Amino acid sequence: MNIRAFFAVPIPERIARVLADYSDALCVYDHGLDAHWVDSTSYHLTLCFLGEISLDQVQCLERVARDALEPIPGCRVPLDTLDYYQVNPQLALVAALTSEPAPLVALQQRLAQVVERCGIGYHSQGFRPHVTLGRLPAQNRFEVPAEWPQLNELALATSVVLYQSRPGERGSIYTPLFEIPLSASADSL
Secondary structure (H helix, E strand, O other): OEEEEEEEEEOOHHHHHHHHHHHHHHHHHEOOOOOEEOOHHHOEEEEEEEEEEEHHHHHHHHHHHHHHHOOOOOEEEEEOEEEEEEEEOOEEEEEEEOOOOHHHHHHHHHHHHHHHHOOOOOOOOOOOOEEEEEEEEOOOOEOOOOOOOOOOEEEEEOEEEEEEEEEEOOEEEEEEEEEEEOOOOHHHO
């Protein structure tokens, strides 16, 4: 049995509520009603999308990721940018991003090594760590705002979770498969 999976940093409820307000404000730009706006309870900071993997690979990922991420410190992640961008030929996103991706890129590169060691093909070229607010088909009538609303939130990346993604009636359903704490606690950040 294969499952769709991805690595992400959980988003605290306080920040999810703020991001949901921004998402609500951006709905006015969705002239074709093309967007599937993500429920705020499902917000997470995506680091590495794996696609379809086997249950054996999940076990390998947990074992290898625990060793690889143990020395990695947690970090502060300013969520300070809203953007619309094409992910692939079929999908575009409205997302919250950081203008300071260096700590996340280092974490993402470490996860790419983990994924490779477990024999999973992963292509990170062009990928940006992000919180998906809305998904749109590539051909849509979303009007990119001339000026995006000002976003200024600070999330703490204190753990990494491997999530399973399954289609649901009102969007994807995300189930945590395992969580790996990063070495620094939130108190020291």
